[in-house]
Amino acid sequence: MDNKSQHDKTIDRREFFRKSAAASVAALAGTSVMSSDAMADDPAIMHHVPWGQVWGDPVTKNRYGVPSKYEHNVTRRNTKLLASGNFRASIAVTPIQESMGIITPNGLFFSRSHGGVAHVDPNEFRLMIHGLVEKPIVLTLEQLKRYPSVTRTHFIECPANGGQEWRGPQFNSVQFAKGFMSCAEWTGVYVKTILEDLGLKPEAQWMLAEGSDNSEMGRTVPVDKVLDDAMIVWGQNGEALRPEQGYPVRLLLPGWEGNLCVKWLKRLEFSTEPWYCKEETSKYTALQPSGKAIQHFYANEVNSTVTSPSPEIPWTNLKDGDIVEIEGLAWSGMGTITGVDLSFDGGNNYVKANLKGLVLPKSWTRWSYMHTYKKGERLLLTSRAMDDAGYIQPTIDQEVSIMGVESVYHRNAVETWEVTATGEVNHVQMRTPGGIKNA
Amino acid sequence: MLKLNTKLIATASAAAAIAVLTVGCMQNSAEPKGTNTVNGKPTIDGGVIYPVENDKTGPYYVNPQVALDAKKIYNGRVPTANELKAWDKDVMPDGTGLPEGSGSVEEGEEIYEAKCVMCHGDFGSGGGGYPALSKGNGYELQKTLTNNRWHDPEADGPTRVFGSYWPQISTMFWYIKDGMPHPKSKTLSDDETYALTAYMLNINEIEYEGEEIDDEFVLNREKMLKIKMPNENGFIPNIDGPNALDDVRTFYANPTNFGAIKVKASERCMKDCQEKSVVVTRIQGAGISNFLPPMSDVRDLPKEDNKAEVKVDVKEVYNNACAMCHSSYLAPGSDEWKPFLAEGMETVYKKAIDGTEGGMPAKGGADLSDANFKLVVDYIVHGK
Numbered sequence: 001m002d003n004k005s006q007h008d009k010t011i012d013r014r015e016f017f018r019k020s021a022a023a024s025v026a027a028l029a030g031t032s033v034m035s036s037d038a039m040a041d042d043p044a045i046m047h048h049v050p051w052g053q054v055w056g057d058p059v060t061k062n063r064y065g066v067p068s069k070y071e072h073n074v075t076r077r078n079t080k081l082l083a084s085g086n087f088r089a090s091i092a093v094t095p096i097q098e099s100m101g102i103i104t105p106n107g108l109f110f111s112r113s114h115g116g117v118a119h120v121d122p123n124e125f126r127l128m129i130h131g132l133v134e135k136p137i138v139l140t141l142e143q144l145k146r147y148p149s150v151t152r153t154h155f156i157e158c159p160a161n162g163g164q165e166w167r168g169p170q171f172n173s174v175q176f177a178k179g180f181m182s183c184a185e186w187t188g189v190y191v192k193t194i195l196e197d198l199g200l201k202p203e204a205q206w207m208l209a210e211g212s213d214n215s216e217m218g219r220t221v222p223v224d225k226v227l228d229d230a231m232i233v234w235g236q237n238g239e240a241l242r243p244e245q246g247y248p249v250r251l252l253l254p255g256w257e258g259n260l261c262v263k264w265l266k267r268l269e270f271s272t273e274p275w276y277c278k279e280e281t282s283k284y285t286a287l288q289p290s291g292k293a294i295q296h297f298y299a300n301e302v303n304s305t306v307t308s309p310s311p312e313i314p315w316t317n318l319k320d321g322d323i324v325e326i327e328g329l330a331w332s333g334m335g336t337i338t339g340v341d342l343s344f345d346g347g348n349n350y351v352k353a354n355l356k357g358l359v360l361p362k363s364w365t366r367w368s369y370m371h372t373y374k375k376g377e378r379l380l381l382t383s384r385a386m387d388d389a390g391y392i393q394p395t396i397d398q399e400v401s402i403m404g405v406e407s408v409y410h411r412n413a414v415e416t417w418e419v420t421a422t423g424e425v426n427h428v429q430m431r432t433p434g435g436i437k438n439a
Numbered sequence: 440m441l442k443l444n445t446k447l448i449a450t451a452s453a454a455a456a457i458a459v460l461t462v463g464c465m466q467n468s469a470e471p472k473g474t475n476t477v478n479g480k481p482t483i484d485g486g487v488i489y490p491v492e493n494d495k496t497g498p499y500y501v502n503p504q505v506a507l508d509a510k511k512i513y514n515g516r517v518p519t520a521n522e523l524k525a526w527d528k529d530v531m532p533d534g535t536g537l538p539e540g541s542g543s544v545e546e547g548e549e550i551y552e553a554k555c556v557m558c559h560g561d562f563g564s565g566g567g568g569y570p571a572l573s574k575g576n577g578y579e580l581q582k583t584l585t586n587n588r589w590h591d592p593e594a595d596g597p598t599r600v601f602g603s604y605w606p607q608i609s610t611m612f613w614y615i616k617d618g619m620p621h622p623k624s625k626t627l628s629d630d631e632t633y634a635l636t637a638y639m640l641n642i643n644e645i646e647y648e649g650e651e652i653d654d655e656f657v658l659n660r661e662k663m664l665k666i667k668m669p670n671e672n673g674f675i676p677n678i679d680g681p682n683a684l685d686d687v688r689t690f691y692a693n694p695t696n697f698g699a700i701k702v703k704a705s706e707r708c709m710k711d712c713q714e715k716s717v718v719v720t721r722i723q724g725a726g727i728s729n730f731l732p733p734m735s736d737v738r739d740l741p742k743e744d745n746k747a748e749v750k751v752d753v754k755e756v757y758n759n760a761c762a763m764c765h766s767s768y769l770a771p772g773s774d775e776w777k778p779f780l781a782e783g784m785e786t787v788y789k790k791a792i793d794g795t796e797g798g799m800p801a802k803g804g805a806d807l808s809d810a811n812f813k814l815v816v817d818y819i820v821h822g823k
Binding site for chain 1 (some may be wrong): 522527558601624710
């Protein structure tokens with residue numbers, strides 16, 4: 001586009017907005033549905049758009065497609081405060097304010113690594129399974145993929161999701177307050193299917209899962225989970241895993257701490273005693289007021305958040321009487337979401353919200369509530385989810401009265417967005433200052 | 440594989456029995472429901488499992504042929520003894536996997552000064568996003584673990600470092616051997632790892648047989664197995680011994696053990712749920728908002744690659760990305776650069792950008808534009 005037409009367009013637009021302001025007054029007077037000469041013509045309709053008069057790209061251009069360049073702000077984000085100096089032992093947070101449905105695109109999937117993102121040569125990939133099995137095994141990638149596959153939709157959540165906010169809200173952002181997680185459709189094989197073959201010895205209680213990356217990330221998993229729904233996955237939303245997710249293969253323990261779902265997997269060993277890896281002692285342990293820390297904290301508990309509106313996507317452009325959808329996500333690593341309630345007063349009174357779309361075990365679940373916006377109203381939007389294991393999200397006071405405020409991990413209390421009179425949205429928390437004293 | 444089979448079959452039939460009993464009140468009996476128990480025992484994590492029932496698990500269909508055929512699909516091969524030795528390098532608290540070898544605190548300090556200090560700071564003080572490896576006496580600091588800023592936000596919090604928090608010393612040996620030094624892991628010998636572990640014990644003032652570990656102390660396998668960390672008993676639930684899995688199950692069967700709440704859906708609070716003491720709590724000051732890239736939901740065209748426009752702090756890059764290799768040899772401004780510079784600056788840039796056979800990683804592993812990386816090269820070769 002040359003400068004001149006850009007300039008013309010700006011003038012057209014200004015004219016348009018001036019006239020349409022007048023038109024909206026007319027709209028209030030009741031002429032909104034019919035076409036009206038009183039309204040300005042929208043240049044986006046009246047002009048030939050630039051892309052409509054020239055060739056687009058040849059279909060040969062992006063052999064592997066990329067998002068529209070206009071979507072460049074929809075990205076994972078980092079903050080220095082949660083990173084090692086050079087972003088190798090760090091996190092990249094998912095923009096859940098922009099996410100649609102229950103699937104996170106692979107390029108936006110939450111990512112955490114302890115020694116940088118490894119690039120594994122699939123030809124040199126080997127998986128070794130040994131220890132307390134009758135017949136140990138080494139598999140190439142091709143041999144692994146010959147096992148019968150299953151495909152399941154599950155979220156993976158870092159147990160430190162929300163972990164910076166035990167003592168009060170810190171992030172005015174849903175991306176950072178709740179985006180240490182993503183959800184995808186995974187394809188792989190149940191570990192129990194391979195174990196049928198190898199023969200697990202009865203005295204086996206624990207499995208070590210170890211990665212081949214720079215940090216050789218390892219974690220101990222109880223065999224109960226291994227024999228239930230643990231998977232070794234190579235597919236993510238219909239394509240190979242991304243390097244950030246452990247290409248070519250990661251462990252997936254549906255619903256459990258993301259850190260347990262070891263990436264760049266190379267080895268599974270079975271034993272009677274647990275291992276005490278760095279990430280299940282130094283980190284990923286939840287300190288309670290007694291001074292004891294919960295080690296081996298597995299499932300991410302029932303949780304939810306409002307995603308729209310949010311600090312990132314406020315209601316500043318809503319008019320009085322606009323009907324708007326309040327939307328959010330609910331998830332539980334303990335089972336399936338059975339319901340979500342929504343409060344407009346920070347959790348004092350609740351109404352039932354509506355689930356929508358597929359409701360799957362240990363998966364993101366969408367919920368929705370239709371709201372008529374009153375100009376100037378001040379709201380405290382709080383969502384609260386329940387699951388089929390019987391759990392409900394605690395209030396902040398309830399959770400803190402047991403866990404204290406130093407545990408870092410597994411915070412799943414209800415979260416609140418304040419909608420101000422001008423439609424701005426702020427992250428706040430509803431809690432008793434200093435906690436409930438005699439709890 | 441008997442155990443696995445009976446377990447799975449028993450679970451499935453127990454769930455089937457429940458399904459028959461409750462079918463009258465189920466909306467959709469074809470949809471298998473979750474269960475909180477396996478063979479009469481609670482699930483290990485306090486959640487539900489979805490047994491296979493009528494060829495479905497939860498909402499997913501499963502192919503029933505797989506269960507029949509799985510036993511016969513041995514796709515790989517048995518590992519060789521050497522392969523097992525090469526990969527089975529983990530170290531367990533009881534000494535399984537811990538190699539023979541030894542190293543002194545003094546040797547450990549030397550290696551630390553050469554390979555670790557640039558990230559972890561003097562005596563493991565940490566900083567700049569790198570974890571502290573010590574904050575002082577481990578036994579004293581272990582007592583801070585009951586500090587909780589729950590009632591008083593101004594109070595001191597707990598100090599969680601190796602000496603005060605880690606339950607096992609085996610973790611330290613294993614992690615240093617596998618994961619450190621961070622830019623070049625798995626390059627330390629067993630003796631060097633013993634030396635560094637000894638140094639970690641020393642800076643955390645840990646005791647061996649009642650005596651504080653001093654500079655002369657030499658750590659080996661036998662001694663290591665005798666050392667108890669101050670916070671050895673600081674963790675729940677029990678995960679050791681033959682009843683560990685039952686202990687874990689019992690722990691998660693009680694929601695109050697881990698801050699969870701159970702309630703019947705029909706009995707959840709919908710009206711006047713809140714204590715009067717609850718107030719709106721706001722972000723203090725600006726909160727954390729230095730997001731990269733800055734937050735925006737605008738749909739416009741991206742600015743041209745703006746990486747080059749952001750000037751880097753060359754010293755910071757040097758400390759984070761180059762110092763671990765360029766502090767004793769080829770340090771900033773060192774005379775050792777002369778033969779390199781003789782080849783001309785363009786060659787130096789090119790080789791440093793592409794990496795060399797001699798051990799220089801491409802761009803030293805830094806994630807920088809060419810222009811910014813060249814600024815760092817200028818700094819490292821000239822020292823300013």
